[in-house]
Structure formats: C-alpha cells, structure tokens
Amino acid sequence: MSMHLEWDRLNDCVDGRLSAADEADVREHLAECRDCRSAVDALRALGAGTRALPPAIEPPPGLWQDVAATIAAGGARTGKPLSSRPPDSPPVVPVRPGPSRRWLAAAAVVLMALSSGITALVLRRDGVAPVPVVATGTPTVPTPVAAGGTAPVVPASFAATEAAYLDNLAELHAAFVAQRHALAPTTIAVVERSLLTIDAAIAEARAALVADPANQALAELLSTSYRQKVELLRRAAESSET
Amino acid sequence: MTLPDPRDADAAHEAALVSRARQGESEAFEALYRSTAGRVFALCLRMSGDRERARELAHDVFVRAWEKLPGFRGEAAFSTWLHRLAVNVVLERQRGERRRQAHEEPGLEEDDETPAMRRVVRIDEGDRLDLEAAIARLPTNARTVFVLHEVQGYRHDEIAQAMAIAEGTVRAHLHRARRLLMEFLSR
Numbered sequence: 001m002s003m004h005l006e007w008d009r010l011n012d013c014v015d016g017r018l019s020a021a022d023e024a025d026v027r028e029h030l031a032e033c034r035d036c037r038s039a040v041d042a043l044r045a046l047g048a049g050t051r052a053l054p055p056a057i058e059p060p061p062g063l064w065q066d067v068a069a070t071i072a073a074g075g076a077r078t079g080k081p082l083s084s085r086p087p088d089s090p091p092v093v094p095v096r097p098g099p100s101r102r103w104l105a106a107a108a109v110v111l112m113a114l115s116s117g118i119t120a121l122v123l124r125r126d127g128v129a130p131v132p133v134v135a136t137g138t139p140t141v142p143t144p145v146a147a148g149g150t151a152p153v154v155p156a157s158f159a160a161t162e163a164a165y166l167d168n169l170a171e172l173h174a175a176f177v178a179q180r181h182a183l184a185p186t187t188i189a190v191v192e193r194s195l196l197t198i199d200a201a202i203a204e205a206r207a208a209l210v211a212d213p214a215n216q217a218l219a220e221l222l223s224t225s226y227r228q229k230v231e232l233l234r235r236a237a238e239s240s241e242t
Numbered sequence: 243m244t245l246p247d248p249r250d251a252d253a254a255h256e257a258a259l260v261s262r263a264r265q266g267e268s269e270a271f272e273a274l275y276r277s278t279a280g281r282v283f284a285l286c287l288r289m290s291g292d293r294e295r296a297r298e299l300a301h302d303v304f305v306r307a308w309e310k311l312p313g314f315r316g317e318a319a320f321s322t323w324l325h326r327l328a329v330n331v332v333l334e335r336q337r338g339e340r341r342r343q344a345h346e347e348p349g350l351e352e353d354d355e356t357p358a359m360r361r362v363v364r365i366d367e368g369d370r371l372d373l374e375a376a377i378a379r380l381p382t383n384a385r386t387v388f389v390l391h392e393v394q395g396y397r398h399d400e401i402a403q404a405m406a407i408a409e410g411t412v413r414a415h416l417h418r419a420r421r422l423l424m425e426f427l428s429r
C-alpha cells in the first residue's frame with residue numbers, strides 16, 4: 001500500500017478541491033486504507049457538526065439599550081438633518097449600571113483612529129485643492145461655542161447636531177469631574193490625554209467644516225469625533241462605578 | 243454567501259423597516275435589530291471566541307449599520323448586507339489588534355501533525371457546546387477562516403480578499419483549524 005494521504009489532500013478531498021487526476025489517486029488509496037477513510041469520515045463529521053450549529057445565539061441582555069444609547073448620542077446621522085427628531089429632545093446618554101467595559105482599549109482605538117483620519121480626509125478630497133486646516137493652539141477648550149460665543153458658526157445643517165452633542169458632553173464632563181476621586185490616577189491621566197487628542201481633532205474638523213460648509217465628509221468626521229468623546233467620557237464614568 | 247433569502251412576505255416587511263430606519267426612525271431600526279441580533283451575535287461570538295468581546299463587536303456592528311443605512315440601496319437582502327458589515331467590523335478589529343500587538347503574524351505558526359487527527363470524531367447534538375468551545379480555543383486566524391468558511395459559507399477567494407491574505411494561506415489556516423479541532427474534541 002502507498003503512503004498515507006497527507007492532511008492537506010484529505011482536506012481538499014472533503015472540500016472537493018482535488019484535480020481530476022489527484023481525485024483518482026485519492027479514491028484508489030481510500031478504497032484500500034481504513035485509516036485514511038476514517039480521517040475523511042472524521043472531517044466530514046466535523047463539517048456536518050459545524051454546519052448544524054445554530055445560526056443564532058441569544059445576545060446578552062441590554063445590548064439593544066447600549067446600541068440605542070450610542071445611536072442617540074450620535075444625534076442625527078451625518079447627511080441627515082436632525083429635523084426628523086423633535087428638536088426639544090436632545091439625545092440622552094444613560095450611564096449603564098454594571099461592570100466597566102474595556103474603555104481603555106476603546107480610548108486607544110479612538111486615538112489611533114483620530115490620529116490618521118483628519119489629515120487624510122482633509123487633504124485627499126477628490127481633485128479639490130486641499131482645505132487649509134487651522135491647527136488649534138488650545139485643544140483644551142472643550143466646547144467651540146463656550147462662554148464667549150466667538151467660535152465661527154458651523155453650517156445650519158450641523159448646528160442642531162452640535163448643540164445636542166454639547167449638551168451631552170457638558171453633562172458627561174460634569175459627571176467625570178465629580179467622579180474623579182473614584183478613579184485611579186493613571187486612569188485620570190489616560191482619560192485627560194485622550195480628551196486633549198479628541199478636542200484637538202474636534203477643533204480641527206470643525207475649522208475645516210467652517211471653511212468648507214458643504215463638505216459632508218467633514219461633517220461626518222466632526223460628528224464622529226464628538227461621538228468618540230461622548231463614548232470616552234461615558235466609559236470613564238462607568239469605570240469609576242466598580 | 244449561503245444565507246437563505248427571506249421569504250417574500252418577510253422581505254417586503256424587512257424592506258419597509260429598512261426604508262423607515264433610513265429615514266431615522268429608531269423604532270424601525272430596533273425591529274431590524276430584534277430580527278437579526280441573534281445571527282450577528284453568533285457570528286461575532288464564533289469569530290472572536292469571547293463573549294465580552296462579541297458583545298462589543300455586535301454593538302459596533304449595529305451602530306455602524308445605523309450610520310451606513312442611508313447608503314444601503316437594497317441591492318442585497320438587508321441580512322446579507324448586515325452580515326458582510328459584521329464580518330468587516332470583526333476583521334477590522336482583529337487587524338487593529340494585530341497592529342497593536344505587532345508580534346502576531348498573519349502567517350502560520352507551524353506545529354506538528356499528531357496522530358489525533360486520525361481518530362474518528364463524532365459530533366452529535368450533545369457535543370455542540372464542546373464544538374463551540376473548541377472553536378473558541380483556536381488561534382485567531384485559524385478560527386476566523388474556519389468560521390467564515392464552515393459556518394458562514396464564504397469561499398476561499400472571498401475570505402482571502404476580506405482578510406487580505408493569499409488563498410493558499412486561507413487553505414492552510416482552514417486545514418490547521420480542522421486538525422486542532424479534532425485534537426481538542428478527541429481528548
């Protein structure tokens with residue numbers, strides 16, 4: 001009897017991926033080798049068992065509430081006016097009970113995403129000359145329309161969205177400040193560093209949008225940056241509850 | 243994809259929900275969530291091998307779906323579109339983690355073939371949970387390829403494209419996954 005079939009050939013046989021010539025060789029071997037036949041049977045059983053796994057698994061409770069909260073915090077979708085929602089009901093971000101999530105990891109993702117996003121987006125709009133982006137020297141200013149109200153105005157289509165974000169952020173930021181004592185110093189440091197980065201990204205995206213009000217991609221980017229700030233503060237608040 | 247098309251009535255109902263959700267109606271989106279969350283969560287759980295991770299992934303999938311819904315033009319069934327989106331979200335996350343960890347290569351770690359693969363493994367109803375657990379134990383790339391191929395029904399070339407690896411590598415991951423599963427299950 002010839003040598004046993006290699007594992008790759010057994011797999012290809014089960015998957016129907018053998019050439020006609022190989023197929024004949026393999027069949028010949030299988031006809032006379034019980035071991036290899038067993039291996040093929042086992043592979044087929046594994047495949048059948050896997051295909052028989054239930055297509056759906058009950059998601060953990062509360063998942064929809066989390067999704068809904070995130071969506072609400074995001075306000076209107078970019079490119080969609082807020083008008084489909086009542087203007088007097090700003091999105092609410094409930095603070096979830098329960099164990100803290102891996103928000104540090106989330107913060108890292110946020111930082112990665114933000115560091116590469118804006119420059120690429122602003123510089124690479126198809127064929128259009130690069131938009132001059134005013135780098136902000138004071139990234140710590142969290143709200144562009146804070147006290148003085150001197151910040152240039154975003155396009156009307158985005159104003160309601162921004163207002164909703166700012167309401168939310170004010171609330172979340174207050175909660176974060178109130179809970180600082182419950183947080184580890186390293187946690188506070190990471191959150192504050194992340195906030196600086198996000199604020200800088202917000203300021204940059206906002207300036208770009210003011211300069212180019214019709215640019216939906218910039219509106220989307222600004223919205224994403226606000227949403228990430230909401231998420232960061234929300235997770236920070238959660239982490240202090242444990 | 244081998245996902246069955248919903249029946250016509252369901253499809254019409256779904257299309258109506260999608261249309262309302264695209265207008266920003268969150269109740270319609272919630273209805274879509276209710277009808278698809280189980281499958282999306284199963285996909286996230288099997289591809290990640292971790293419940294907590296799967297929860298985060300499924301969350302991201304639906305948030306992304308909400309954001310991208312205005313761009314959904316109904317060329318495919320919503321469930322098909324959503325599953326592709328879910329696969330992309332999971333793969334993106336894995337790529338991000340690989341970059342951060344920097345040491346895990348997308349290639350194959352070689353290990354010896356063992357006689358275990360020659361043993362007959364029977365998988366019946368009672369062994370389902372063992373199989374789920376065994377899939378969860380697989381190395382990331384092997385698990386990803388196995389789930390996409392065996393559970394989701396993607397072809398080798400589709401997986402290669404989605405994961406940005408060679409087709410030969412897909413095949414190697416798949417064969418390795420099966421060998422490891424047989425080892426895990428025959429203990």
Ligand SMILES: [Zn+2]
Nearest residue numbers: 004005033036
């Ligand atoms: Zn043999």
